[in-house]
Amino acid sequence: xxxxxxxxxxxxxxxxxxxxxxxxxxxxxxxxxxxxxxxxxxxxxxxxxxxxxxxxxxxxxxxxxxxxxxxxxxxxxxxxxxxxxxxxxxxxxxxxxxxxxxxxxxxxxx
Amino acid sequence: xxxxxxxxxxxxxxxxxxxxxxxxxxxxxxxxxxxxxxxxxxxxxxxxxxxxxxxxxxxxxxxxxxxxxxxxxxxxxxxxxxxxxxxxxxxxxxxxxxxxxxxxxxxxxxx
Numbered sequence: 001x002x003x004x005x006x007x008x009x010x011x012x013x014x015x016x017x018x019x020x021x022x023x024x025x026x027x028x029x030x031x032x033x034x035x036x037x038x039x040x041x042x043x044x045x046x047x048x049x050x051x052x053x054x055x056x057x058x059x060x061x062x063x064x065x066x067x068x069x070x071x072x073x074x075x076x077x078x079x080x081x082x083x084x085x086x087x088x089x090x091x092x093x094x095x096x097x098x099x100x101x102x103x104x105x106x107x108x109x110x
Numbered sequence: 111x112x113x114x115x116x117x118x119x120x121x122x123x124x125x126x127x128x129x130x131x132x133x134x135x136x137x138x139x140x141x142x143x144x145x146x147x148x149x150x151x152x153x154x155x156x157x158x159x160x161x162x163x164x165x166x167x168x169x170x171x172x173x174x175x176x177x178x179x180x181x182x183x184x185x186x187x188x189x190x191x192x193x194x195x196x197x198x199x200x201x202x203x204x205x206x207x208x209x210x211x212x213x214x215x216x217x218x219x220x221x
Contacts, residue, residue: 004153033208042197042211043154058208090153097144097201099209101153 002026004102006091012108013081021076021105023091031094032074033058034066036087037104043090049074081109114198119216122188130215131182132198141202143174143181148195148214158183159201185217193219 007022025032030051035043035058045058049068063085065077074093078085086109092099116132134143142161146154158165160172160181171184185192195214 035211040213042213043209044211045208048208059210092153097142097159098146098156099154101155103152 004091004093004100006089006102006105008105009103010106012110013078014110015082017081017109019078019081019107021078021089021091021107022073023075023102024073025091025093025100026072027093027100028071029093029095029100030071032068033092033094033099034064034074034076035090035092036060036085037090038087046076046089083109085109113210114200114212116196116198116212116215118213119218121218121220123220124189125187128185128188128192128217128219129182130185130196130198130217131180132215133180134178134200137178137200138202141200143172143178144199144201145170145172145181145183146197146199146211148197154197154211157196188217188219190219190221193217 004025033048034046037043044060046064047066049055052071055066067075089105090101092101114132114134122128142159144159145157147157148154158170158172160174162174165172173182195216197211197214199209
């Protein structure tokens, strides 16, 4: 089983470009989450989806949008990338606890 | 959501037992104490979760006192591969699955 798969693993963008980060899980979990992690810090929740068809804001939602495409897939979109969004992005899924995380997407915005 | 306080870093040597304690400013009746481990370039991985007293699995033990205001993760006989960041979180049924991560404890195991 792949668990939680994130694509791409690395990406470099220019300021103002748009980008969609993809996440898919094969564990039939209801809930999915997007986090960002900056150097030396813990993860911060951007958006989450408690179930298919629902999405809610987390701690740091500004500058991002999400789509829960189906039960398996939860995408994160940056409409106009800014250097402050340079980070490692993690997707996770769960049914209650614990959460299962992907290996992240390293995103650099120049 | 309860926030946790834990040491920023710890050093240890191979074969030693490591205990990492975190405290909570506000733990509710239905909250659990949960620990995750994160290696460089990987996502966090669940280690152990407990409500009170002691919980043990194949990886670690978790000690929670009667007042539940803290939780101590115990790693027996650490090896170099246990070098990682360890996060303590308070997780409750009414949080919608949301996790609040602090800075974590960076454990460095030396030979």
